[in-house]
Amino acid sequence: MATAQVMYDFTAEPGNNELTVKEGEILTIINQNVGGGWVEAQNSKGECGLVPEDYIQVSRFFVIRVCAYVGEEDDDGEWDEEWDDSRSTGGDGDTPVDEDGGATGHNLHSHRKRTLTDVGPVWLYPESPLDCVVADPKKGSKLYGLKSYIEYQVTPNTTSRPVNHRYKHFDWLYERLLEKFGSAVPIPSLPDKQVTGRFEEEFIKMRMERLQGWMCRMCRHPVISRSEVFQLFLTYNDEKEWKTGKRKAEKDECVGPLIFSTIDPEAPELDSVEVEQRCELFSKFTKSMDDGVKDLLNVGNIHWKRCTGPLPKEYQKIGKAFQNLSSVFNTSGYQGETTLTDALTAAGKTYEEIAQIVAEQPKKDLHFLMETNQEYKGLLGSFHDTVAGHKAAIDKVKEADKMMLAGKITTQDKVTMGKRTSIMSYSLQAEMNHFHSNRIYDYNRVMQHYLEEQIRFYETIADKLKLALSQFTTL
Amino acid sequence: MATAQVMYDFTAEPGNNELTVKEGEILTIINQNVGGGWVEAQNSKGECGLVPEDYIQVSRFFVIRVCAYVGEEDDDGEWDEEWDDSRSTGGDGDTPVDEDGGATGHNLHSHRKRTLTDVGPVWLYPESPLDCVVADPKKGSKLYGLKSYIEYQVTPNTTSRPVNHRYKHFDWLYERLLEKFGSAVPIPSLPDKQVTGRFEEEFIKMRMERLQGWMCRMCRHPVISRSEVFQLFLTYNDEKEWKTGKRKAEKDECVGPLIFSTIDPEAPELDSVEVEQRCELFSKFTKSMDDGVKDLLNVGNIHWKRCTGPLPKEYQKIGKAFQNLSSVFNTSGYQGETTLTDALTAAGKTYEEIAQIVAEQPKKDLHFLMETNQEYKGLLGSFHDTVAGHKAAIDKVKEADKMMLAGKITTQDKVTMGKRTSIMSYSLQAEMNHFHSNRIYDYNRVMQHYLEEQIRFYETIADKLKLALSQFTTL
Numbered sequence: 001m002a003t004a005q006v007m008y009d010f011t012a013e014p015g016n017n018e019l020t021v022k023e024g025e026i027l028t029i030i031n032q033n034v035g036g037g038w039v040e041a042q043n044s045k046g047e048c049g050l051v052p053e054d055y056i057q058v059s060r061f062f063v064i065r066v067c068a069y070v071g072e073e074d075d076d077g078e079w080d081e082e083w084d085d086s087r088s089t090g091g092d093g094d095t096p097v098d099e100d101g102g103a104t105g106h107n108l109h110s111h112r113k114r115t116l117t118d119v120g121p122v123w124l125y126p127e128s129p130l131d132c133v134v135a136d137p138k139k140g141s142k143l144y145g146l147k148s149y150i151e152y153q154v155t156p157n158t159t160s161r162p163v164n165h166r167y168k169h170f171d172w173l174y175e176r177l178l179e180k181f182g183s184a185v186p187i188p189s190l191p192d193k194q195v196t197g198r199f200e201e202e203f204i205k206m207r208m209e210r211l212q213g214w215m216c217r218m219c220r221h222p223v224i225s226r227s228e229v230f231q232l233f234l235t236y237n238d239e240k241e242w243k244t245g246k247r248k249a250e251k252d253e254c255v256g257p258l259i260f261s262t263i264d265p266e267a268p269e270l271d272s273v274e275v276e277q278r279c280e281l282f283s284k285f286t287k288s289m290d291d292g293v294k295d296l297l298n299v300g301n302i303h304w305k306r307c308t309g310p311l312p313k314e315y316q317k318i319g320k321a322f323q324n325l326s327s328v329f330n331t332s333g334y335q336g337e338t339t340l341t342d343a344l345t346a347a348g349k350t351y352e353e354i355a356q357i358v359a360e361q362p363k364k365d366l367h368f369l370m371e372t373n374q375e376y377k378g379l380l381g382s383f384h385d386t387v388a389g390h391k392a393a394i395d396k397v398k399e400a401d402k403m404m405l406a407g408k409i410t411t412q413d414k415v416t417m418g419k420r421t422s423i424m425s426y427s428l429q430a431e432m433n434h435f436h437s438n439r440i441y442d443y444n445r446v447m448q449h450y451l452e453e454q455i456r457f458y459e460t461i462a463d464k465l466k467l468a469l470s471q472f473t474t475l
Numbered sequence: 476m477a478t479a480q481v482m483y484d485f486t487a488e489p490g491n492n493e494l495t496v497k498e499g500e501i502l503t504i505i506n507q508n509v510g511g512g513w514v515e516a517q518n519s520k521g522e523c524g525l526v527p528e529d530y531i532q533v534s535r536f537f538v539i540r541v542c543a544y545v546g547e548e549d550d551d552g553e554w555d556e557e558w559d560d561s562r563s564t565g566g567d568g569d570t571p572v573d574e575d576g577g578a579t580g581h582n583l584h585s586h587r588k589r590t591l592t593d594v595g596p597v598w599l600y601p602e603s604p605l606d607c608v609v610a611d612p613k614k615g616s617k618l619y620g621l622k623s624y625i626e627y628q629v630t631p632n633t634t635s636r637p638v639n640h641r642y643k644h645f646d647w648l649y650e651r652l653l654e655k656f657g658s659a660v661p662i663p664s665l666p667d668k669q670v671t672g673r674f675e676e677e678f679i680k681m682r683m684e685r686l687q688g689w690m691c692r693m694c695r696h697p698v699i700s701r702s703e704v705f706q707l708f709l710t711y712n713d714e715k716e717w718k719t720g721k722r723k724a725e726k727d728e729c730v731g732p733l734i735f736s737t738i739d740p741e742a743p744e745l746d747s748v749e750v751e752q753r754c755e756l757f758s759k760f761t762k763s764m765d766d767g768v769k770d771l772l773n774v775g776n777i778h779w780k781r782c783t784g785p786l787p788k789e790y791q792k793i794g795k796a797f798q799n800l801s802s803v804f805n806t807s808g809y810q811g812e813t814t815l816t817d818a819l820t821a822a823g824k825t826y827e828e829i830a831q832i833v834a835e836q837p838k839k840d841l842h843f844l845m846e847t848n849q850e851y852k853g854l855l856g857s858f859h860d861t862v863a864g865h866k867a868a869i870d871k872v873k874e875a876d877k878m879m880l881a882g883k884i885t886t887q888d889k890v891t892m893g894k895r896t897s898i899m900s901y902s903l904q905a906e907m908n909h910f911h912s913n914r915i916y917d918y919n920r921v922m923q924h925y926l927e928e929q930i931r932f933y934e935t936i937a938d939k940l941k942l943a944l945s946q947f948t949t950l
Binding site for chain 1: 753756757759760763764766767768770771774775777778781785786789792793796797799800803804806807808809811812814815818819822908911912914915918919922923926927929930933934936937940941943944947948
């Protein structure tokens, strides 16, 4: 079920069993081994015929492998161990971890390590994971300075050569990906056009961070990352190539449900009852997780406000009260209390420092916990359409017999429907597994980051207080 | 200027130059060396005469030593060092420090070590400091169980023999001390009859702690601690002795301004201008310190409420959100995330524990900071009358010349007034120095305690978080 896109117009010569096609048109390849530079193809109207090989581009195949469950769970403790060990879930050690956290590159390619599993269909992950860094936002202008914009530098690990993109380019990419892959792959929304942050600099930083997060998630996806449009975005050589590529991508007709024809599950058809059960479980899961994520975001927001508002103000007041008392003590006229007053002042200053530390802490830890959950809130939302589309297809297949009896569809149609739906099921399950695997990796990472920063926070304060304590004389 | 209290009625034999006196009357001793078992004394009406030595009890002298400033400040670094080192300010190393803090015994006897000072008059501190422990509150009842009360065990370090006292006994002691010493020594109020604390147990604990604090402060005072009534309270042997002692103390006529006749400054008269300056400085100081203390109490109260209210609730919510997410993850049906879900659950529980720690922390540190400041608020308030009484006496002395010219007082009266006022000045300055020295000790102690507990608090949380972190797999 490979598809091909027509590169150039071709007009059939009558009587030669040829097919007239137009540039951009999507064909289903029926027989690629006709020979003599010809392939047999079918257009969207169902007409079949020969088309010259050079006039079309056969779409890449996205292979889904089914990882069969092998071995006994209870036979071997090691099995469990390997499984429980999320170490094998994450990217390789070389994955660049952005110092600012959150927007860290990560490419899933670990499923091949996991041959002893029954998770079901998984995407075929690339050998070397794609990754990119979004950095160095620069102000540009056009129309003789009348219009200004921000350009971000995007550097993929494959070429290490930066390309520049404006937000609207990311938005263009998002639209293309949604159009082309949206039926099979939930495409998370781009970061909001309006991000909170009163200052332009803060706004740009936040947007960059979120674009980085979005790009990493796209890089991690084995279907997205290998797509022509995504590669164009990351690796175009010059303005001309970019514009040509853009035009081509916009004309791409292999979009929407047609994407399923580019997916090749290396396995027999799935058990439809099991598929439905899995999908239902997943729907329930995403609903619960959505609730959990929203709950955490809610709590986090309240905590953020407290940590940046009233709490540091209180520490500041405590600090001021100590220093104030120290000043009063200094006016006593009583000799020999400089040790006390100095220490009391130092303690007061320490609490003012603590106020600062407390106020700045959420940016260091809670921020990434929030961003990750925010991202997942979006991801969970984007799954909805994909799951619904799949469900509609399943329902249609269920009605196929009735429709065939009513003469509305042919037996061939029914078989085609069944096959396509099966691919959709494979694809959705590969997506579900992709999601879970990423989720485990992401939450493991963000929780560790959060706890590490929290530990650093409490230890820093303890150290500061120790220093303050040392100024007092021992009793 | 020693005084004596009449023990038994004595009727003068006419023509023998004797003086008729009544039990409880206070006399001023004019000549103690008359011989033959007689002393020459003057009663409050100014009448003089001989009184049998056995019929009176010469009051104890409270000596004030003036620590003269010796040595050059800049000559010798060691001088400064000894001075700045509050180590020499506090009680000796044996002072029992109550584990519950706050109500810790402390006796000032360090001034003797401080001979190289110009702080001015200081009380003569006893060789071994008095101290006591208030503990073991027990419910008692009388009237066949109709009335119940709480008895506290008070154990002085001098006898190590506990005596029992009810709150009303402490109150009785307070009234006696106020009556007898109030003109010279600011007597801090007893803890409120109504202490906050909803539960009886909590109430009793709090009252005991505050009674302990009050008793310690009284023990520390060289005049109070050696007084007969205070000694009676601490060391009576049986009910009979207690009742007899009580009656005697209640009949004591050496009260109010007469207390100054029992004080013997071992020094020439003070420079009245300097005295006034010192007093004014002190008044300003107490006013400022009162403001500072109230400020700290205010801030502390707000902080207390946050730490016991909204803050732990937030940590609990964070904990619940983590655990909730973990439960959701457990329903994924995806294998190999038990490490993550277990760790996430543990992290959630850790934040619930942190909530508990946060909520209980103020009782461990802020409490004592608050109690000490609360105590000082009372102390500062009790100084007001003492300072005002002194100021009135000074003003009267200033008017003495005018009054003498107007024939309202005699030259002798003027001299007596001057001498008495001088003793008041000595006494007040000794009190001021006593206050400062205690203040340095107390604040040094309570700040250290606060910081130590705060450090323990932050370290405990950091340790708990480390444990939680260790449950996640390293990336």
